[in-house]
Amino acid sequence: MGTGSSKNPDCSSSHGSDDREDQGGGQLYVSLKMEENSYLLKSELIPHVYGSVPLVGSWDPSKALAMERESSSMWELSFVVPPNHETLDFKFLLKPKYSNSPCVVEEGPNRLLTGGTLQGDARSAVFRLSGGEVLLEYRVFIKADRVSPFDLAASWRAYQENLQPSTVRGIPDVSMNSVPESGTENCSSASLELDLEHYVVPAPTTSANSGLLYAANMTETPRSLSHANAFSKAAGGASHPVSIGVPTERPATIKEMEVIVPDPTIVYSSSGIVESKSVGTLSSLQKQDGQRGLFVDRGVGSPRLVKSPSLTTFTVDQNVHSEAKNPIPAAAGAVAAAAVADQMLGPKEDRHLAIVLVGLPARGKTFTAAKLTRYLRWLGHDTKHFNVGKYRRLKLGTNQSADFFRGDNPEGIEARNEVAALAMEDMIAWMQEGGQVGIFDATNSSRKRRNMLMRMAEGKCKIFFLETICNDRQIIERNIRLKIQQSPDYAEEPDFEAGYWDFRSRLDNYEKVYETVEEGSYIKMIDMVSGHGGQIQVNTHLTPRPILLTRHGESRDNVRGRIGGDSVLSDTGEVYAKKLANFVEKRLKNERAASIWTSTLQRTILTANPIVGFPKIQWRALDEINAGVCDGMTYEEIKKNMPDEYESRKKDKLRYRYPRGESYLDVIQRLEPVIIELERQRAPVVVISHQAVLRALYAYFADRPLKEIPHIEVPLHTIIEIQMGVSGVQEKRYKLM
Numbered sequence: 007m008g009t010g011s012s013k014n015p016d017c018s019s020s021h022g023s024d025d026r027e028d029q030g031g032g033q034l035y036v037s038l039k040m041e042e043n044s045y046l047l048k049s050e051l052i053p054h055v056y057g058s059v060p061l062v063g064s065w066d067p068s069k070a071l072a073m074e075r076e077s078s079s080m081w082e083l084s085f086v087v088p089p090n091h092e093t094l095d096f097k098f099l100l101k102p103k104y105s106n107s108p109c110v111v112e113e114g115p116n117r118l119l120t121g122g123t124l125q126g127d128a129r130s131a132v133f134r135l136s137g138g139e140v141l142l143e144y145r146v147f148i149k150a151d152r153v154s155p156f157d158l159a160a161s162w163r164a165y166q167e168n169l170q171p172s173t174v175r176g177i178p179d180v181s182m183n184s185v186p187e188s189g190t191e192n193c194s195s196a197s198l199e200l201d202l203e204h205y206v207v208p209a210p211t212t213s214a215n216s217g218l219l220y221a222a223n224m225t226e227t228p229r230s231l232s233h234a235n236a237f238s239k240a241a242g243g244a245s246h247p248v249s250i251g252v253p254t255e256r257p258a259t260i261k262e263m264e265v266i267v268p269d270p271t272i273v274y275s276s277s278g279i280v281e282s283k284s285v286g287t288l289s290s291l292q293k294q295d296g297q298r299g300l301f302v303d304r305g306v307g308s309p310r311l312v313k314s315p316s317l318t319t320f321t322v323d324q325n326v327h328s329e330a331k332n333p334i335p336a337a338a339g340a341v342a343a344a345a346v347a348d349q350m351l352g353p354k355e356d357r358h359l360a361i362v363l364v365g366l367p368a369r370g371k372t373f374t375a376a377k378l379t380r381y382l383r384w385l386g387h388d389t390k391h392f393n394v395g396k397y398r399r400l401k402l403g404t405n406q407s408a409d410f411f412r413g414d415n416p417e418g419i420e421a422r423n424e425v426a427a428l429a430m431e432d433m434i435a436w437m438q439e440g441g442q443v444g445i446f447d448a449t450n451s452s453r454k455r456r457n458m459l460m461r462m463a464e465g466k467c468k469i470f471f472l473e474t475i476c477n478d479r480q481i482i483e484r485n486i487r488l489k490i491q492q493s494p495d496y497a498e499e500p501d502f503e504a505g506y507w508d509f510r511s512r513l514d515n516y517e518k519v520y521e522t523v524e525e526g527s528y529i530k531m532i533d534m535v536s537g538h539g540g541q542i543q544v545n546t547h548l549t550p551r552p553i554l555l556t557r558h559g560e561s562r563d564n565v566r567g568r569i570g571g572d573s574v575l576s577d578t579g580e581v582y583a584k585k586l587a588n589f590v591e592k593r594l595k596n597e598r599a600a601s602i603w604t605s606t607l608q609r610t611i612l613t614a615n616p617i618v619g620f621p622k623i624q625w626r627a628l629d630e631i632n633a634g635v636c637d638g639m640t641y642e643e644i645k646k647n648m649p650d651e652y653e654s655r656k657k658d659k660l661r662y663r664y665p666r667g668e669s670y671l672d673v674i675q676r677l678e679p680v681i682i683e684l685e686r687q688r689a690p691v692v693v694i695s696h697q698a699v700l701r702a703l704y705a706y707f708a709d710r711p712l713k714e715i716p717h718i719e720v721p722l723h724t725i726i727e728i729q730m731g732v733s734g735v736q737e738k739r740y741k742l743m
């Protein structure tokens with residue numbers, strides 16, 4: 007996301023020790039303030055900061071950063087730098103906000119900021135106006151605090167949401183160098199500039215950055231509330247449409263979980279074979295933990311599924327599936343439920359499925375629901391996420407105290423049931439219009455509430471419960487803190503502690519009446535402490551890590567315009583391979599582990615060749631779309647010799663299947679194990695693959711609609727960095743050549 011505000015120094019030189027310092031994580035949050043002493047002289051000129059690094063204009067006054075008025079006499083500018091930032095030389099200047107003249111630079115030498123500390127005295131800033139006759143003086147203050155990535159992310163989100171100063175745990179908004187200067191390079195040398203920011207190119211507007219930040223944001227806008235006019239009325243009695251700009255909500259988080267899935271679609275056998283009927287793939291469970299070097303997967307399945315040796319926590323709901331013998335292999339709730347959904351969508355009359363979340367607050371329900379929604383949509387199921395909290399806030403406002411959630415507060419219970427019923431009605435109405443999978447996101451923590459939902463679903467859709475149980479105090483604590491920072495329920499609570507204790511007491515109220523699911527069909531996701539009891543690790547974790555997607559270097563077939571094939575790299579492609587190795591070395595230099603995934607085709611393997619120091623894994627699932635009888639032809643040749651095929655593909659590129667080859671839909675299906683594995687990885691992964699495959703993978707992370715997949719731009723010699731973490735999914739693109 008480019009939070010770094012100053013250029014990174016060459017860490018291989020004398021800055022090595024700073025590197026170590028940085029490992030504690032976090033950034034330096036620097037706040038510069040100027041106080042006007044000359045009250046008599048209110049100037050139209052706005053204080054700005056300009057200085058030696060691009061963040062502050064590289065000494066170009068027209069690019070100086072404007073300070074914001076904090077109070078009638080105080081001006082403020084805050085920004086974030088790495089703790090080991092290079093020395094920043096800067097000065098204050100005065101100029102109008104939207105013009106560069108007049109422009110008055112402060113008197114005296116440059117100011118120096120090193121390690122977040124201002125060198126020398128924080129002397130006043132003195133400006134000479136009106137030909138030197140008038141002196142304007144400001145007192146200068148500087149403060150630097152180390153802040154955690156969570157706080158930064160929260161602050162940045164607040165900034166993006168509000169586009170105005172907000173305060174998140176006392177941290178005002180962050181100024182960021184979001185579009186660093188980019189440049190292209192034509193030289194044939196394979197080395198890269200030390201500063202990778204040099205290669206950043208803007209991501210497309212529909213990229214992963216565009217709207218994925220708040221999970222509850224993406225949920226359905228309550229239609230029942232707008233239809234029933236249950237919401238706002240203007241003073242004159244005229245009704246207003248329900249505002250879509252409702253307060254937003256961050257997903258709570260789960261660090262890692264075990265999924266216990268009484269899943270009718272996955273057949274388990276003790277031989278370690280897993281068959282997922284949802285995708286028709288058959289893959290062997292293979293254990294290769296700690297493996298280094300080249301591993302060749304000749305099948306399309308996951309090369310790295312970890313099987314649990316323990317059955318102790320495996321719970322099977324007999325209502326759902328009485329034959330399951332083994333716990334499932336590593337798979338997220340999202341994936342398991344996708345398989346369930348697939349199976350349940352068989353007969354025509356059963357083509358609607360409600361997945362009802364169950365769990366105490368701060369157990370990661372919204373996060374799970376958002377992931378499920380994304381995954382099911384990517385698989386092609388029409389899926390919607392209904393968040394009951396959003397309904398509650400729209401109908402009842404955001405300022406409900408903990409008392410509202412008491413189990414012995416009949417009005418509170420009634421109001422909460424009412425909004426839950428409204429959301430369920432909306433969900434069922436949407437299904438009756440053709441919607442397939444509805445994800446119903448609320449605590450649904452009592453049997454009575456769940457009975458109500460089951461009754462409403464009767465004859466209309468299948469229903470199963472997905473319970474998220476988390477007993478890890480640390481994870482819960484972290485989720486609670488995120489909730490206070492990010493939930494609209496506490497947006498108007500300036501006092502973090504007050505919000506914290508209110509939410510704690512809300513949680514107590516829920517805990518007193520919570521009833522775990524024992525009825526109907528259900529899946530339980532039970533927390534898991536890594537390494538305890540041989541439990542399965544699944545992919546629903548939030549360890550921030552980048553996934554780097556790139557096509558192979560240009561191939562000889564690319565040069566000739568031939569599709570498919572298995573040719574080697576062109577000269578340009580070879581240069582890219584070297585540059586990529588250089589890039590990977592720099593980008594991942596601070597990572598303890600990472601892996602390089604390629605297809606089984608030469609052009610990706612050769613592209614990965616110069617990369618050293620990381621294990622490489624070949625996946626057949628990452629091979630390019632199989633062009634069948636057209637393999638090796640140019641598009642022109644296909645048009646000339648097989649005009650009907652050419653036209654059919656043009657008409658429906660997503661569904662078109664090359665004779666004896668594949669369609670994009672086929673590619674998406676075979677990528678399922680890759681997605682599961684990518685989600686599960688805790689370390690960075692570099693995926694070197696092909697145009698069609700990367701379109702499908704990218705679409706999953708960027709949440710792009712199915713129909714767009716065959717047309718997504720995935721240029722050669724460009725790296726798409728996807729950041730997966732608590733703050734959602736973000737994207738950055740580097741163009742190396």
Ligand SMILES: O=P(O)(O)OC[C@H]1O[C@@](CO)(OP(=O)(O)O)[C@@H](O)[C@@H]1O
Nearest residue numbers: 557564568569570630633696697698
């Ligand atoms: O679906 P379209 O747009 O044809 O793109 C897929 C094509 O991209 C190509 C290049 O044209 O992939 P690749 O990057 O592997 O070389 C073809 O091999 C492949 O058939």
